[in-house]
Amino acid sequence: xxxxxxFAILLLKIGVITLGxxxxxGGLLTLYGDRKLSALIQNRxxxxxxxxxxxxxxxxxxxxxxxxxxxxxxxxxAMPDNADRFWHFIAPALALxxxxxxxxxxxxxxxYCTGTVQVKDYMDVCVGGEQKNYFSIANLDAGLLYVFAIxxxxxxxAALAGWSTNSKFxxxxxxxxxxxMISYEVTMGLSLAGTMLIYGTLNLNExxxxxxxxxxxxxxxxxxxxxxVAFFLFFIAMMAETKRxxxxxxxxxxxxVAGYFTEFSALKFGAIQLSEYxxxxxxxxxxxxxxxxxxxxxxxxxxxxxxxxxxVDIAVPxxxxxxxxxxxxxxxxxxxxxxxxxLRWTLPRFRYDQIMNLxxxxxxxxxxxxxxxxxxxxxxx
Amino acid sequence: xxxxVRITQRPERTLRVQxxxxxxxxxxxxxxxxxxxxxxxxxxxxxxxxxxxKRRYPERYRGLHRLMHRDDGQVxxxxxxxxxxxxxxxxxxxxxxxxxxxGIEKYPATFVIDELRCIVCGFCVEACPCDAIRMxxxxxxxxxxxxxxxxxxxxxxxxxxxxxIATQGGTFKGSxxxxx
Numbered sequence: 001x002x003x004x005x006x007f008a009i010l011l012l013k014i015g016v017i018t019l020g021x022x023x024x025x026g027g028l029l030t031l032y033g034d035r036k037l038s039a040l041i042q043n044r045x046x047x048x049x050x051x052x053x054x055x056x057x058x059x060x061x062x063x064x065x066x067x068x069x070x071x072x073x074x075x076x077x078a079m080p081d082n083a084d085r086f087w088h089f090i091a092p093a094l095a096l097x098x099x100x101x102x103x104x105x106x107x108x109x110x111x112y113c114t115g116t117v118q119v120k121d122y123m124d125v126c127v128g129g130e131q132k133n134y135f136s137i138a139n140l141d142a143g144l145l146y147v148f149a150i151x152x153x154x155x156x157x158a159a160l161a162g163w164s165t166n167s168k169f170x171x172x173x174x175x176x177x178x179x180x181m182i183s184y185e186v187t188m189g190l191s192l193a194g195t196m197l198i199y200g201t202l203n204l205n206e207x208x209x210x211x212x213x214x215x216x217x218x219x220x221x222x223x224x225x226x227x228x229v230a231f232f233l234f235f236i237a238m239m240a241e242t243k244r245x246x247x248x249x250x251x252x253x254x255x256x257v258a259g260y261f262t263e264f265s266a267l268k269f270g271a272i273q274l275s276e277y278x279x280x281x282x283x284x285x286x287x288x289x290x291x292x293x294x295x296x297x298x299x300x301x302x303x304x305x306x307x308x309x310x311x312v313d314i315a316v317p318x319x320x321x322x323x324x325x326x327x328x329x330x331x332x333x334x335x336x337x338x339x340x341x342x343l344r345w346t347l348p349r350f351r352y353d354q355i356m357n358l359x360x361x362x363x364x365x366x367x368x369x370x371x372x373x374x375x376x377x378x379x380x381x
Numbered sequence: 382x383x384x385x386v387r388i389t390q391r392p393e394r395t396l397r398v399q400x401x402x403x404x405x406x407x408x409x410x411x412x413x414x415x416x417x418x419x420x421x422x423x424x425x426x427x428x429x430x431x432x433x434x435k436r437r438y439p440e441r442y443r444g445l446h447r448l449m450h451r452d453d454g455q456v457x458x459x460x461x462x463x464x465x466x467x468x469x470x471x472x473x474x475x476x477x478x479x480x481x482x483x484g485i486e487k488y489p490a491t492f493v494i495d496e497l498r499c500i501v502c503g504f505c506v507e508a509c510p511c512d513a514i515r516m517x518x519x520x521x522x523x524x525x526x527x528x529x530x531x532x533x534x535x536x537x538x539x540x541x542x543x544x545x546i547a548t549q550g551g552t553f554k555g556s557x558x559x560x561x
Contacts, residue, residue: 040419041412045428232402339409342416346408 013137017108018100025334026278032065033341041345075266080165083263087164092264092271095157098150099275099282105143106285107205109135109295109325117302117318122213124302135295135326136205143204144196147286148189151241154279155181158243158250161272162260173259176352177243177250183359184240184247190367191233194374195290198226208294212301220298223291229370231291233363238286239340240359242279246347249355284336285329292332295325443503443516446494446533447541456539457513460487464505464514472498473505492535496522512547514538 039046050064079088115129133139140146155178162174199207213221224231240247251259261272288294299305304315316324350358397403419426429436438444449457460477478490501522505514518541525531 037416040416043415043419043425043427045426045430048430342409342412343405346412347405 009134010137013134017103017106017137021330022100022103022278022281023274025281025337026274027069028065029277029281029337029341033337034344037341038345041342069270072270073267077266077268078263080167080263082166084164084166087160088263088268091157091161091164092261092268092275093157094160095154096271096275096278098154098157099278102147102150102279102282103285104137105140105146105204106282106289107136107139107208107294108329109322110209111135111139111205112322113302113318119301119303119306122301123209124212135322139203139205141201141203144192144202144290147204148185151188152181152185154275157272157275158260161264165263167263169256169258170260170262173250173252173256173262176252177260180240180243180247180250180355180359183356184237184363187233187359187363187367188237188241190364190371191230191237192290193371194227194230195223197371197374197378198223204289204294208289208296211293212296214299220293220296222293222296227291227370227374229366230374231287233367233370234291235283235287235336236358236363238283239343240355242276242283242340244276244280244340245344246349247355248349249352252349280340281333281337283340284333287336288329288332292336294332295329297324297328300324438519438521441517442519442521443501443506444518445496445516445520445522445541446499446505446538447515447518447543448492448535448538449513449515449542449545450539452544456488456492456535456542457511457545458489458492459485459511459513460489461510463508463510467504467508469502469504470498470500472496472500489535492538494533494538495531496533497525497528497531512545515542 036046038044047064047068050067079085110124111126111131112134113124113126113129113131116127118125118127158177158181159174162170162172162177165171195207196202199210201207201210207223211220211222215221215225219225243250249259251261256262261269264272299307300316300321302318302321304321305313307313392398415425418424451457458475460475462475462477465471465473465475472495474491474493474495475489476491477487480486480488499522501516503516506516520541
């Protein structure tokens with residue numbers, strides 16, 4: 001059943017999605033998004049000094065970012081005297097691994113149909129062929145549960161990184177990070193419970209498939225149409241999970257140096273930093289999948305665009321449809337990544353007690369109310 | 382004099398403000414507009430790309446020292462020690478020597494400025510009675526990789542110098558232009 005070719009495809013998918021998409025985009029956005037975009041917002045130029053063969057590209061400043069990455073590789077890996085050597089060594093990996101593993105269930109495109117595709121009730125039906133899973137690493141039926149599980153595990157990286165260095169700043173950062181993640185985990189789960197009720201599945205690809213429907217023949221049935229409140233709750237909770245501003249008290253540059261990774265340098269620092277940015281992109285991908293139709297392009301189905309109720313209006317070959325969907329998914333993901341960056345450079349950060357207040361006293365009641373109302377409506381119709 | 386009281390209006394906590402999301406969107410629109418504005422044209426960016434583009438220093442900017450020339454190219458300095466006395470950082474080291482020309486009497490055999498000690502106050506220029514030392518070269522002090530290179534000797538200081546239009550005093554007018 002599991003042939004060598006399948007295994008090769010699996011390895012290729014893992015390689016392309018993690019090493020080819022998540023990590024490079026993460027690395028690029030780390031530097032480009034945070035340093036260059038913030039510079040533009042604040043009327044600065046940003047880093048632009050690195051030259052390659054005497055050529056200086058001031059617009060994109062890509063050589064600078066490559067130079068920063070190389071520099072990080074060759075920096076001294078300093079470890080405090082009384083650090084717990086083993087956990088200090090392991091913690092950055094514990095932070096980075098969950099961030100990468102999360103990508104296993106994200107569908108970059110629909111199951112590939114080897115036969116002919118027919119469109120029935122806004123759904124692609126594969127006739128006379130197999131459905132091959134080419135665009136996600138694993139087509140898990142428990143996809144969303146997997147996301148919850150792995151994203152909860154990622155707190156170990158931060159907590160252990162904070163504890164193992166024997167630094168007070170890092171310990172406070174680790175504790176704050178733990179408290180924050182546990183608080184917002186609740187809201188995150190409850191806000192998505194409503195979407196689970198509506199879609200009736202935990203499989204992320206099936207969720208995306210269902211979002212191809214049209215409400216009243218014109219409005220794409222994206223998750224945000226059904227669950228607008230859940231979208232806001234989930235987006236806020238996920239931003240808190242990734243520890244980005246305005247929820248950046250675990251790092252709190254103005255109070256506790258760099259929080260839980262104060263005592264990390266060189267590639268260990270790079271790994272922790274990268275894990276946060278990969279997490280940011282994952283939030284973008286997950287929000288796009290659950291609330292914004294995933295790989296769906298509005299009105300586009302397996303054989304082309306359907307604007308009215310009858311037949312194909314603009315025929316598109318199946319390969320073209322697949323390519324368009326891939327582009328659509330990546331564009332949606334990057335849009336939400338950009339939104340997070342813009343929010344970071346727009347909003348002032350919360351005080352620690354304000355974060356706890358927001359999490360437990362505002363977001364949690366709203367998410368429970370949202371769940372109850374959704375459940376009643378789903379039961380009634 | 383009466384006390385004036387100004388009453389400032391605190392922003393009201395209306396529903397719109399407290400709902401947070403409209404205000405967040407308003408903030409986002411401000412930052413996004415600024416980002417796009419700078420992305421296409423960079424109208425508000427005032428950064429000067431230093432090594433490629435240089436800002437003109439103001440006329441009275443105090444840069445690296447230079448020693449001025451007489452009309453015949455000799456150093457104008459008469460080794461009166463006014464500058465090294467005035468120097469609060471003690472960075473000017475002059476060894477005076479007797480000049481063959483009686484009209485000049487003294488000249489600096491060595492004239493060394495330690496640019497690492499110099500605090501760029503300009504007191505030496507103020508103190509100089511014969512317009513021999515100036516800081517109007519328009520060149521700012523460069524970083525030094527080696528301490529030894531920070532000692533600027535007479536030759537180096539003269540290399541930045543030019544002839545001064547000020548006439549230099551002395552009783553033997555004609556002989557001050559003679560060569561040695």
